[in-house]
Structures are given as structure tokens and as C-alpha cells.
Amino acid sequence: xxxxxxxxxxxxxxxxxxxxxxxxxxxxxxxxxxxxxxxxxxxxxxxxxxxxxxxxxxxxxxxxxxxxxxxxxxxxxxxxxxxxxxxxxxxxxxxxxxxxxxxxxxxxxxxxxxxxxxxxxxxxxxxxxxxxxxxxxxxxxxxxxxxxxxxxxxxxxxxxxxxxxxxxxxxxxxxxxxxxxxxxxxxxxxxxxxxxxxxxxxxxxxxxxxxxxxxxxxxxxxxxxxxxxxxxxxxxxxxxxxxxxxxxxxxxxxxxxxxxxxxxxxxxxxxxxxxxxxxxxxxxxxxxxxxxxxxxxxxxxxxxxxxxxxxxxxxxxxxxxxxxxx
Amino acid sequence: xxxxxxxxxxxxxxxxxxxxxxxxxxxxxxxxxxxxxxxxxxxxxxxxxxxxxxxxxxxxxxxxxxxxxxxxxxxxxxxxxxxxxxxxxxxxxxxxxxxxxxxxxxxxxxxxxxxxxxxxxxxxxxxxxxxxxxxxxxxxxxxxxxxxxxxxxxxxxxxxxxxxxxxxxxxxxxxxxxxxxxxxxxxxxxxxxxxxxxxxxxxxxxxxxxxxxxxxxxxxxxxxxxxxxxxxxxxxxxxxxxxxxxxxxxxxxxxxxxxxxxxxxxxxxxxxxxxxxxxxxxxxxxxxxxxxxxxxxxxxxxxxxxxxxxxxxxxxxxxxxxxxxxxxxxxxxxxxxxxxxxxxxxxxx
Numbered sequence: 001x002x003x004x005x006x007x008x009x010x011x012x013x014x015x016x017x018x019x020x021x022x023x024x025x026x027x028x029x030x031x032x033x034x035x036x037x038x039x040x041x042x043x044x045x046x047x048x049x050x051x052x053x054x055x056x057x058x059x060x061x062x063x064x065x066x067x068x069x070x071x072x073x074x075x076x077x078x079x080x081x082x083x084x085x086x087x088x089x090x091x092x093x094x095x096x097x098x099x100x101x102x103x104x105x106x107x108x109x110x111x112x113x114x115x116x117x118x119x120x121x122x123x124x125x126x127x128x129x130x131x132x133x134x135x136x137x138x139x140x141x142x143x144x145x146x147x148x149x150x151x152x153x154x155x156x157x158x159x160x161x162x163x164x165x166x167x168x169x170x171x172x173x174x175x176x177x178x179x180x181x182x183x184x185x186x187x188x189x190x191x192x193x194x195x196x197x198x199x200x201x202x203x204x205x206x207x208x209x210x211x212x213x214x215x216x217x218x219x220x221x222x223x224x225x226x227x228x229x230x231x232x233x234x235x236x237x238x239x240x241x242x243x244x245x246x247x248x249x250x251x252x253x254x255x256x257x258x259x260x261x262x263x264x265x266x267x268x269x270x271x272x273x274x275x276x277x278x279x280x281x282x283x284x285x286x287x288x289x290x291x292x293x294x295x296x297x298x299x300x301x302x303x304x305x306x307x308x309x310x311x312x313x314x315x316x317x318x319x320x321x322x323x324x325x326x
Numbered sequence: 327x328x329x330x331x332x333x334x335x336x337x338x339x340x341x342x343x344x345x346x347x348x349x350x351x352x353x354x355x356x357x358x359x360x361x362x363x364x365x366x367x368x369x370x371x372x373x374x375x376x377x378x379x380x381x382x383x384x385x386x387x388x389x390x391x392x393x394x395x396x397x398x399x400x401x402x403x404x405x406x407x408x409x410x411x412x413x414x415x416x417x418x419x420x421x422x423x424x425x426x427x428x429x430x431x432x433x434x435x436x437x438x439x440x441x442x443x444x445x446x447x448x449x450x451x452x453x454x455x456x457x458x459x460x461x462x463x464x465x466x467x468x469x470x471x472x473x474x475x476x477x478x479x480x481x482x483x484x485x486x487x488x489x490x491x492x493x494x495x496x497x498x499x500x501x502x503x504x505x506x507x508x509x510x511x512x513x514x515x516x517x518x519x520x521x522x523x524x525x526x527x528x529x530x531x532x533x534x535x536x537x538x539x540x541x542x543x544x545x546x547x548x549x550x551x552x553x554x555x556x557x558x559x560x561x562x563x564x565x566x567x568x569x570x571x572x573x574x575x576x577x578x579x580x581x582x583x584x585x586x587x588x589x590x591x592x593x594x595x596x597x598x599x600x601x602x603x604x605x606x607x608x609x610x611x612x613x614x615x616x617x618x619x620x621x622x623x624x625x626x627x628x629x630x631x632x633x634x635x636x637x638x639x640x641x642x643x644x645x646x647x648x649x650x651x652x653x654x655x656x657x658x659x660x661x662x663x664x665x666x667x668x669x670x671x672x673x674x675x
Contacts, residue, residue, distance in 0.1 A: 102661075104442040
């Protein structure tokens, strides 16, 4: 094991896959000469040259579509969006082209590509740069949606995404880029669609992805001090969703809290809690509780911003309610 | 006539020689597309073809000219007005008709319909339903040829409505920046749905739209198949030789409405007649061939009968096919099987 940051782990994943397969290339704004707006592609231009690490103009729709066409023609593009906020400009290509091309062509054309970049809220950048849009993308059949919560997962999942033959939406977390964690030295792949139990527990299941996994783990520590053992599950892949791991945990704990940074209305938490209700109803001793971002555009003021996001305290409180101890 | 003279029979147009056999091939392809589209219109009227159905009657010279000017290995993609192009490309017409009818033998298994036809074996990448969407995708195909240095050219087709999309200019910029081997073709049929060119476009000389990206443009008569092929070959050569993209504006006209649901009341009968009787690409080629002594009127009459029969038989064969198997609903979404990944209670099939 080696210690490295989340951004270094992502970098390693891309470097290893580009060395392995010369069809893989990286394209996006500032990925080459600037080394990446968040330095995820640090040093890659030097390693692979300007034909495989390519700076683009600021035209998300155009270069997202370029990735789709290149993938259809047999390459394996990694298209970096500086942040997913800007990828909204490219939604036509992601949703209307990448996601549906295989189906609309009767299986003739695969679109083996990765759209990746920073998602989630940043710090005090306001409403247009702080949003979690994974529910939009996970709603679309044909797309896979991956959201790693730590460096080791980031590397293993990104490698799996690059090798995947379908279009993968890979949403990193802006705040997590500097997080340090243990990453295996040997080559490894984390298959898409497999959740991870980040902490075992018997009293309540907390499902949380991306940055919220860390919040859930902090909440679990506090809960443990209060005599409540929480099991924390990180789905890692939003679509396909590893429902079985979540249901198995709920069968053990009989209580569930679902946490997400995104908006509450029609969010990922709504999907997960509906599935627990549909298939795990008999295991439940209490209603599933959602802890989510508030249904407001992200405010700038520090106190309001903190209120708009889920907090560790809210997760602790929700778990206590689920356990009948509030 | 000696054997040698016979083999040299043909028409020389602006320096490009079209031998007799190829003239017949070009003619027959255009006529086939015309009759195929008319049949499609009929079947739509009978409600056997559903959804949107955009016919290309009048635009056949562009479809056939593009195909004749390109290599089978070149990539091609277009908008939702795709039947003529995929037929010109050589795809199985029964499969195209079956697709229109939503049958099991459809070219995309009944999953695409009129607007979304693909044929990977002929490097035909759609059939794309969103105006302008295919242009960035075409950029990607061109990029792949640049990346692999495979000598292919991408023909990326759009309409006079599509060219106003921002996605097109984003693509122009990158294609020119990296000198990608792409020929952007605008089928200027004068109307973007019901909006005439001059009501939608500030610059109506669409071939000039690449100027600010340093993309050279060419305006070509899209109702004259020989002229179109000649100029299109020059555009292809430009792109293939590494000089970067080229923008071709094909001046053409659609005889029908935007789609089958459009009665096209925004145009005068006189205007339509002027194009139909004065500039029709099929009649024009027939006249040229008759003038050159390469065919007779009787030949074309008989040919028309034959093609109509052929199209009728194709429609019959396609209609006789069953609808797609219900299991097809769940295939081709992901490469991994999804059946087990998304079970839910109460699932009925």
C-alpha cells in the first residue's frame, strides 16, 4: 500500500490505462499544458504527448460529442469536464447521443468512453458551481454513473470505467481531491456495480456516496459513542446500483438512513429508499430517513452554505430517529 | 460502333468523365430513392409507418452524389432525414423499409425508426434525431481518423436549420484547429421545418459560415448530380490530403413538407412547381443521357416500372415480417446484461 491523494490516484488510473491501451486518450479544457484545472492530469502531456492529451477550447458540447464519435469509431476517449456544472452545456451529447447510441443503432455502435470531472459543492463558489447532478444522469438508461469516495476506490473504479464498453459518467468530488488514503501497489480493478461496506454495524444502515461517505463515517463514530452501531455503505456506483448489498445490510440492522449531497426532490436518496421499501419492507422497523442537500440554489454566505449542505450532525440525528432514540 | 468506342460512351461534365454504366447506376439509385420515399409516404398515410417520417424527395442528387464521391471506408452521418442517404450508401432496402414499419428485420432491429438508422458495415453512423447533434459526433469520427491516420474522410451532413446550432460552430472550430479530415455538407433545402432560410439565417450564403474558422466553402447545385459529384470529389480530396475540413453547401429543395405531418402551406405551389418541373435532378439526368444518346425515353419508362415493382415487393416483404421479439426491449442498453440488475416486484415480462 502507498499513501496518495485522491487526485494522484485518478492520475495513476489514467496513466496506467493509457500505457496499456493506445486507443485511450484524454481531452478537455486545460488538461494538457496547464496540467488540469485541479491537477488531476499532472504530467500526462509530458508522458503521452499532444496527440493523446489534448487541450480543447471552452466548448463542452462540441468536445463531448467529439468523444462520442471517436468512441463509435473505435477509440476510448476520456473526456474531462472541468466541473460537472459545465457539463450541463454538453447534456445533449451525453443524454441524446452517448446514452442512446447503442440502443438506437440496434446494438451496432458501442460508445466506450468516460466523461469525468469534479462534481458536488465546492467552497463558497455560489449556485452555479456547487451542485450534485448525479440524479439527472443516473436517470438515463445507457449511462453508468460512478462516484468514488476515497483514493483507492477512485483508482480502481476509474480503471474499470475506462475499460468498460459503455459510456460512463465518472463524478469526482472537488473537495476530496486533496484527501490522502492508502492505495494498493499492485494493479487492481474495482468492478462497477459493487457497493462497499465502509464500516460494519448492527443497529442502523447508513447509505452514502461520494463526499457524504466521509460524513457518514464521522457520524458513525459519534453514534458509536452513544451506543448505536451504524453500518456505512458506499454504493460507489449509482447506476448500476448494488441493491443487494444495501438490502442485506437493512435485513441485519432493520433501519436505514440515506445521505446525499444533492437536492432532496427526486434525488438518489429517493431511489434508494424506494428500493428498500419495495424489496426490504418486511425488514424495516422504521421508515427510511433521507438526509439531503436542501432544495435551494447554493448560497454564498458561509453560514447559509453550511445549512444548505447535509451535516454530520444531521446524519447522527437521523440515525437516532431511525433507531427510536431521538 | 466499335467495342472500344462503346466502352468510352458517357458524359464529360466539367472535365470529369462519367461512363455510361455509372450514369445508369447514378440514375437508378436516384430513381430508386424517389420511388422508395413515395412508397414510404404512402405507407405513412396508411398509418403503417409511425412517428416522424422525413422524406427527401427532390434531394436525391445530394444523396447519390455524396455516395459516389466517397469511398466505402469513409464515414458518413446525417440528421433525421436519413432514408435517402442510407439507401445511397448501399444498405439493404428491405431492412430500411422494415425499420420504417417497426419490424424485426429492421436495419436497427425496430429500435430506431425513420430518424435513427445506422449501418456500421457501411460506416453509416446515423440517422440522428436532434438538430445539429450529429455534427459534434462527426467531429469525433474525423478526430479518430486523424488519431489513427487511417486516410478516411468523414462526411457530416446537416440541414440549413442545423447549421445555426452552436454545436456546429464548436465543431467547425475544433475541426479547423486540428485540421481534421471532414467535409461538412449542408443540405440547403430552403426551409428549416416551416421557417424559410432568410427568416432564420442572418447570412444566407451558408458556404460562407466557415470563413471565421478558416474553413473554405463551396456552393454547389444540389439538383445537378454530375455537378454535385464533381465538386464533392474536390472537397473530399481537400479533406483527404490533410488540408483540413471543407464546408459544402448543396442547394436543393424538398418537394414534400418537413415531415409527413407537415402540409407545407408556407410555400406557394408555383415555387414548388418551379423546382419540381424545372430543376428535378432525375429528369435532368435523363434528358442529359438521352441527349448524349446513352438511353431512350422508353428505357427510362421501363426502368421506372421495374423500380416501382421492386419497391412494392420490398414493402411487401418488409410488412410480412413480424414485429420485434419482446425480449428486444431489454437488449442493447448496456453491454452487460441488465435483467438481473434491475428486478422489481410486479414485473410482468
